[in-house]
Amino acid sequence: MATFKRFTNSLWFDTRAEEAANFYVGIFKNSSVGRIAHYTEAGKEIHGKEPGSVLTVEFELDGHRFLALNGGPIFKFNEAISFVVNCKDQEEIDYYWDKLKEGGDPKAQQCGWLKDKFGVSWQVSPIAIEEMAVDPDKEKVNRMMAALMQMKKLDLAELEKAFNGK
The missing domain is CATH 3.30.720.100 (Signal recognition particle alu RNA binding heterodimer, srp9/1)
Structure with a gap:
């Protein structure tokens, strides 16, 4: 390395x-x-x-x-810095969410954020959300964002449904 x-x-x-x-x-x-x-x-x-x-x-x-x-107990992790895990599908979202959350803070944060057992913050997110968030149709984006704000672990199918108005 x-x-x-x-x-x-x-x-x-x-x-x-x-x-x-x-x-x-x-x-x-x-x-x-x-x-x-x-x-x-x-x-x-x-x-x-x-x-x-x-x-x-x-x-x-x-x-x-x-x-x-x-380095000792001087500094602690906080949510101001996190690592984003970009996922292709719900299977990857579920895998990384479950593994990183193991032993971590039991209170999941919203919008795909979690804190692991070391206090490090992660965002487990589908890559599809990047395209949805910048779509020129603001109504689609607004529906998707409204659904996103209600979620802890992200549900790609539900986000896509909201985006598509179904």
Whole structure:
């Protein structure tokens, strides 16, 4: 995983970086855990971590590179940042929703958002919604958006019905 990529998403965990990387890699196809760096004696008075404990974990999810950092309890995830999982069909929506939600916040957020067991926010969404949302027929878009706003896990068939006025 040492090939150059312009952008890498960095996720700050307290102590569960390796667990999170393995969890995500187990969900997404074409994914892998890469290099793992460990804390050393240097800087221990600042970071407070035991030498040899995991510092960072590189991992890739379907070609998208991430870096998980065990940085301590200073920062927490919130909904201002999320990862969108674009899905081809309802089967994919159901799969990713169920897997990512496992052990996470039991209160699903609206419009396809969920929070996983590490506190990371995800949006599990059909790619068809992108085309529906920019359709020039504003009535179609309005009906679809009205249906969308009532959903937690997205139901593609219901969104399409609303869009088509059925």
